Amino acid sequence: MMLSNSMRPSTSSRRGGVRLALRLAQCVVVMVALVSPGRAASHGVSACASCHRAQTDFQPQSQMARALEIARNNSVLESRDRLTFAQAGYTWTVSTRDGRSIYSVTDGSQTISVPIVWGFGAGNQTWVLERDGHFYESLVSYYPTIHGLDITTGDATIHPHTLEQAFGRRLDPTDARTCFGCHASNDVVDGKLDLTAIHPGISCAHCHGETLQHLNSMLSGDLTVYPTDLSRMDAEDISDFCGRCHRSFETVVRSHWHGEATVRFQPYRLELSACFNGADSRISCVACHDPHKPLVTRLSWYDAKCLACHTLNPHARSITDAQADRASHSIAAEIAAASASPQHASAAPAAAEKVTAMAPAALASSRPRSCPVATSHCIACHMPLTQMLGGHLWFYDHYIRVARPGQPYPD
Ligand code: HEC
Ligand code: HEC
Ligand code: HEC
Ligand code: HEC
Ligand code: HEC
Ligand code: HEC
Ligand code: HEC
Numbered sequence: 001m002m003l004s005n006s007m008r009p010s011t012s013s014r015r016g017g018v019r020l021a022l023r024l025a026q027c028v029v030v031m032v033a034l035v036s037p038g039r040a041a042s043h044g045v046s047a048c049a050s051c052h053r054a055q056t057d058f059q060p061q062s063q064m065a066r067a068l069e070i071a072r073n074n075s076v077l078e079s080r081d082r083l084t085f086a087q088a089g090y091t092w093t094v095s096t097r098d099g100r101s102i103y104s105v106t107d108g109s110q111t112i113s114v115p116i117v118w119g120f121g122a123g124n125q126t127w128v129l130e131r132d133g134h135f136y137e138s139l140v141s142y143y144p145t146i147h148g149l150d151i152t153t154g155d156a157t158i159h160p161h162t163l164e165q166a167f168g169r170r171l172d173p174t175d176a177r178t179c180f181g182c183h184a185s186n187d188v189v190d191g192k193l194d195l196t197a198i199h200p201g202i203s204c205a206h207c208h209g210e211t212l213q214h215l216n217s218m219l220s221g222d223l224t225v226y227p228t229d230l231s232r233m234d235a236e237d238i239s240d241f242c243g244r245c246h247r248s249f250e251t252v253v254r255s256h257w258h259g260e261a262t263v264r265f266q267p268y269r270l271e272l273s274a275c276f277n278g279a280d281s282r283i284s285c286v287a288c289h290d291p292h293k294p295l296v297t298r299l300s301w302y303d304a305k306c307l308a309c310h311t312l313n314p315h316a317r318s319i320t321d322a323q324a325d326r327a328s329h330s331i332a333a334e335i336a337a338a339s340a341s342p343q344h345a346s347a348a349p350a351a352a353e354k355v356t357a358m359a360p361a362a363l364a365s366s367r368p369r370s371c372p373v374a375t376s377h378c379i380a381c382h383m384p385l386t387q388m389l390g391g392h393l394w395f396y397d398h399y400i401r402v403a404r405p406g407q408p409y410p411d
Contacts (some may be wrong), residue, residue, distance in 0.1 A: 024375035043186045043199035043206075047215055053203070055292040062294045065182040068200040069119035072099045076125045076142060077116070085140050085149035088159065090138045090166040092149060103127055105166050113169050121181050124392065126152050128179060129168055135176040136168030143392040153391040154261075156407060182245045202245075207291065231286075236271075236278030242285045260339065260409050263386045269398035272411075275309065275368070276400075282308045299324055299379045306378040313370035324377035331403050332385040334396075338408040 049056040059065055069076060070183035074096075083094040087148055092105045118128040127138040139160065141152040151158075152169075160166035171179065177193040185203035205211040208227040217225035233241060242247045252268040262268060267285070270276055274316070276283050288305050289295065291362075296302075300321070319327075374381070383396045384403045399410065 003180040043203040047118075048204055048211075051218065053059060058294065059204070059292040062292070064202040064291065066122040067120070068180075069122075070198075070200050071101065071115065071117045071119075073200075074099075074101060074116070074119045074125075076119060076123075077101045080142075083149050085143065087151070090160060090163070092166075092274075094142070094149065096410075099259060103129060105139075105163065107163050107166070107217075110163055112163055118180075120179070120234045124153075126178070128171070131167070135171040137171055137179075138168045139166055139181075150392065153388065153393055233284075234279050235276070235281055235284035235287075235326050238286055239267040239271060240279075250410040258411055260386060260389045262411050263395045263409075264393070264398050266395075266398040270400070273398070273400040280309075299328075299377050301378050303376050306382075310368045311370045312375050313372055316371055316373055316375045318375045319377055321377070324380035327377075328380040328385050329344070331381060332387065334405050335384055335386060335403065335407075335409055338406050 045056040045060055077094065077096045080094075081096050085092045090105055090107055092103070095102050095104075097117070101116040102113055103116050104111055112131070114129050114131055116127050117130065120126045120128060121141075124141055124143050126141040129136045129138055129325075137152065137155075139152055139155055139158065140149045142148070143150055155169060158165070159170065165293070172239075173193070177188060180187045180193060180195070180198070184201060185199040185206040187193060187198040208230065210225060210227050213225045214227050216269075217223060230238075230241070240250075243249070243251065246267055247265040249268045249271045252262055252265050257265070271278075281287060282305070288302060289307075371378070379396060381400060381403065382400050385394055386397045386409065387394050401410070
């Protein structure tokens with residue numbers, strides 16, 4: 001998605017701002033101490049910390065900032081010296097010693113072993129391996145829920161016939177570039193993958209354009225260049241913006257992706273909801289998620305987000321964390337059972353007419369209904385926890401809805 005220039009605030013209106021004056025006064029001391037930054041330096045948070053503590057204090061702890069771990073700094077493998085997994089005549093081993101990890105696969109007579117350099121994923125980890133000048137996605141991955149290895153999500157349909165196939169899925173140059181492009185920063189230069197100055201994880205500069213120019217401008221005292229103001233995007237723009245990596249509504253529809261696998265594409269799922277209105281900021285990704293902070297996992301924290309639009313029904317009951325947790329898991333089980341049974345397969349609504357096509361005037365006049373059932377923990381019942389088929393991955397379905405018993409996964 002392109003941001004138009006008209007979204008940029010005028011410099012003069014900013015110069016007049018009291019907020020700006022205060023901020024700059026705080027920064028003067030630090031500016032003197034800082035050296036002129038290079039392309040790589042603008043990706044580290046330290047270059048921004050002197051002036052943007054609210055963002056830099058917690059962003060490095062977010063999963064986005066940790067979406068790629070590199071060798072010698074791989075916290076997932078550090079504490080596990082030996083992991084093994086066997087299937088269909090092959091055995092995979094990941095062994096770690098003195099901060100170095102080796103990935104190997106054997107068929108009993110021959111073995112391929114390579115050092116692990118690139119660990120993708122902050123929780124689950126898949127390795128992108130280098131061999132004979134090519135990149136491969138490891139056929140097995142580490143899953144914290146089982147404290148061990150299993151076949152990589154999405155690769156269950158691969159039945160290796162050779163040791164090479166068991167080693168991993170070979171990535172063509174475009175796949176490798178997009179893989180790194182979504183999980184790390186400063187690694188695509190002039191459209192090509194260039195790992196020399198890679199910054200693992202999503203950096204400030206990955207989301208905010210022109211940060212190097214902004215940094216130079218602030219440090220030189222010229223004070224005219226500011227990154228595009230992302231807070232001016234409406235809900236639909238934000239969804240597309242985050243959707244560059246989380247996959248936008250359009251990407252999912254155009255790629256003809258269906259079934260439970262789409263639950264990981266939050267922009268697509270959210271836009272299917274009756275709640276979604278592209279012009280209403282109360283339902284944008286950033287209404288519920290601060291991209292500079294780790295994900296909030298306390299479900300009741302989100303009640304206020306729903307109640308920004310919906311009202312409380314005085315006759316509904318309040319429920320406890322434990323009750324919400326049980327409700328959430330029983331709905332997950334119902335969806336899994338209904339989706340697995342073949343007679344329900346055709347009951348799934350046909351794909352994706354944008355429900356958001358509802359006229360804004362109609363939305364404004366009809367005040368969103370209240371819940372007859374409960375006054376809290378809205379997420380537990382209306383953003384049903386969903387397991388990706390065959391995988392160890394669970395997602396809260398962003399298709400906000402009344403999940404009816406026996407209804408299969410709608411998409
Ligand atoms: C010397 C101080 C200084 C440094 C260093 C600095 N900034 Fe800024 N930045 C400012 C000021 C002042 C503003 C305008 C006031 C505001 O929005 O806080 C600003 C605004 C911003 C905005 C908001 C744009 C908007 O319109 O909402 C972003 C994003 C931003 N900076 C990112 C960064 C990043 C990323 C870095 C590090 C690469 C960085 N800044 C380094 C001073 C600085
Ligand atoms: C440059 C790619 C990229 C962009 C743009 C991006 N994300 Fe992410 N995001 C990721 C990746 C990769 C992960 C997975 C991190 C992991 O688990 O390894 C992630 C994970 C997350 C998580 C889960 C964090 C957790 O703790 O489980 C949230 C929430 C999230 N992103 C929200 C957003 C929002 C909101 C936006 C838009 C403002 C956004 N993301 C834009 C790449 C991106
Ligand atoms: C278009 C952007 C994009 C591309 C390309 C991409 N990822 Fe991701 N990846 C994400 C986002 C966003 C998440 C977080 C949400 C989720 O789990 O789906 C994620 C999550 C993950 C996770 C943690 C969850 C899981 O599936 O176990 C791993 C591991 C991962 N990606 C590995 C890879 C590898 C390896 C490649 C290349 C073969 C790759 N990704 C390509 C955006 C991307
Ligand atoms: C995943 C994308 C993403 C990353 C990474 C990211 N930001 Fe942001 N940032 C945003 C979005 C989106 C907004 C607008 C938020 C809103 O509207 O609430 C924003 C807003 C800001 C603002 C303006 C805040 C305000 O109150 O006006 C500043 C300053 C900023 N970011 C600095 C940073 C810095 C510094 C980093 C690195 C530590 C960083 N951002 C990393 C997406 C990101
Ligand atoms: C109405 C609130 C709300 C909105 C709007 C929202 N989310 Fe979420 N999101 C949640 C909740 C609740 C969770 C689950 C938190 C937990 O794990 O306990 C979540 C989890 C996530 C995760 C972690 C994986 C998962 O699906 O469980 C990602 C990634 C994410 N959201 C991205 C996005 C993106 C991108 C958007 C915009 C398209 C968005 N969210 C809009 C409430 C929201
Ligand atoms: C931007 C305002 C807004 C937000 C935020 C919002 N909703 Fe809605 N929601 C609506 C509108 C408008 C409708 C459609 C009219 C109606 O059903 O009242 C709707 C419909 C619903 C429905 C009925 C859907 C159906 O399939 O019949 C449920 C359930 C629901 N919302 C729950 C939630 C929950 C839970 C949250 C928080 C995670 C939430 N909403 C956040 C505006 C919103
Ligand atoms: C324990 C599960 C549960 C929780 C928690 C819950 N709901 Fe509901 N909600 C339901 C069920 C079930 C229905 C459908 C009721 C029916 O149609 O008989 C429903 C219906 C709704 C509707 C549609 C009402 C209509 O007239 O069609 C909205 C809107 C809604 N809920 C919003 C919320 C909000 C907001 C919260 C949090 C304050 C919430 N719900 C918490 C189970 C729950």
